[in-house]
Amino acid sequence: MKVLIVGTGAIGGFYGALLATQGAEVSVVCRSDYDAVKTNGIHIQSTLGEWTFKPAAVYRQAGEVESPPDHVILCTKVLPHIDRVALIRAAVGPDTAITLIQNGVEIEEELARAFPGNELISGLAFVCVSRAGPGKVWHQAYGALMLGAYPQGISPKVTSLCETFNRAGITARAMADIVAARWQKCVWNAPFNPLSVLSGGLYTSDILENQEPFVRQLMAEVCAIAEATGHPLPPDVIDKNITNTYKMPPYKTSMLLDFEAGRPMETEAILGNAVRAGQREGVATPRLAAVYGLMKLRELQLEKTANR
């Protein structure tokens, strides 16, 4: 199995390294850490062990790839200024399956339209992993993947990818309705990510203890959108999310970590796409739209401060 990871940060480095442990021929496209990765490979410090992943090839961009791989796995953030289609186009052959390990809702259609003849696999990572330095990945906790064919179903390639990841030591589940799984993840992300940023840095526990009814209302709006798009979520999804979050230790959301590090936030992928789906489906989302509007103002202010 020939695999090309595009967007080899913490997520891409970690999952690519796992596939390589199972004999896959894994190459990587990596820009910021190119020199370090080319010279030393990617050092993985993980709850699964510590090892160095030596990619079969290290590229600066997909155009350098000589022959199309079986799998392109796209692991960048989903941000307005990142052209995901352009990032992978040169490496995608007629038989290449494209897998997204990315956050957000309704992020697949752009790729499905650009590559109508290719299998598209949509994937969600539940993992705590970060970049510890150039070519250094620190896998702190969790690691589960959900993978499914887009728009639905479980293809042989989904099954085979899941089996490979499972053999590598993480839990990878094949999902018949990966779009519903994205909405289900959004039930948690849509409130906690922006609220942690707009509050100026609160932990999930603080947010929940102070504003549980508001959090539940935001979650209910996400559920209503999901249902309207044809992907109804389990009736207890909100209660379970609330209960589980109360059980978690004080936790900083990924969006808050990005905010604090001055990195761009996945506001559009997580919140903007949800609000737009609600508008399209005629679902009222006044609270989500308010939070989205505030995030846009927060980002505008960050931009103005950065340009000063």
Add this chain to the structure above:
Amino acid sequence: MKVLIVGTGAIGGFYGALLATQGAEVSVVCRSDYDAVKTNGIHIQSTLGEWTFKPAAVYRQAGEVESPPDHVILCTKVLPHIDRVALIRAAVGPDTAITLIQNGVEIEEELARAFPGNELISGLAFVCVSRAGPGKVWHQAYGALMLGAYPQGISPKVTSLCETFNRAGITARAMADIVAARWQKCVWNAPFNPLSVLSGGLYTSDILENQEPFVRQLMAEVCAIAEATGHPLPPDVIDKNITNTYKMPPYKTSMLLDFEAGRPMETEAILGNAVRAGQREGVATPRLAAVYGLMKLRELQLEKTANR
């Protein structure tokens, strides 16, 4: 006319000084700047001139007042930890009229209940005035007052106060429905104040250019609450507010100035009271409530940071 100003900061110092120029016997209760005011009076630097206001008496608290004045004018901020009734009780006699020059909506009832036998005058200031140092007030612009009997009507004392302020050089209008006037001011305050804070410091112009539809929705929720409480606002109130705000130079809201200076914000008086009025009247206010919830989280985070 014997007047006691309680809460002699920028607002109280400025309006007290104006009354004194018209021959009123104006005393002040003032805590933080007591020594400076006792020794030197209050220096006023204003678009109306520059002068020193020497209060008839300077007190640390209302309990020191020997005989009840004709008017107690309360000019503190409206904050949960400020007990407004306790601040004035000792100075209020049977014939004392109580005037509030304070921000927010539905802030009168607490005083009306505590002093059922006293005339209550509710007042709004449209003024740009700040404390330039101990006993120093800087009046930068505007200055208009709206005064009305609570819950409604124009009493002889309202008329007389307005006449005195007008003679002193500002515009004071007697309002038959001062409660409606509060809601009308809230149409502007409820969106711009919290959005300027939650965005991290944007000017009103930035907020409006980026999120005009959201601002209009928040304004519409305030109008709906006002109407449900029996104080319908003019149909063009939103358009006028939007047009006027576009005409203003880039402007920092009072809440943003408080936020940036680390002072407590009038979140409850402006936003919390509006949301609670909506709940009581059965008016849906999902966006206002979302913004209010976020302000509570922002304040929680400020508190946690301050206690660190």
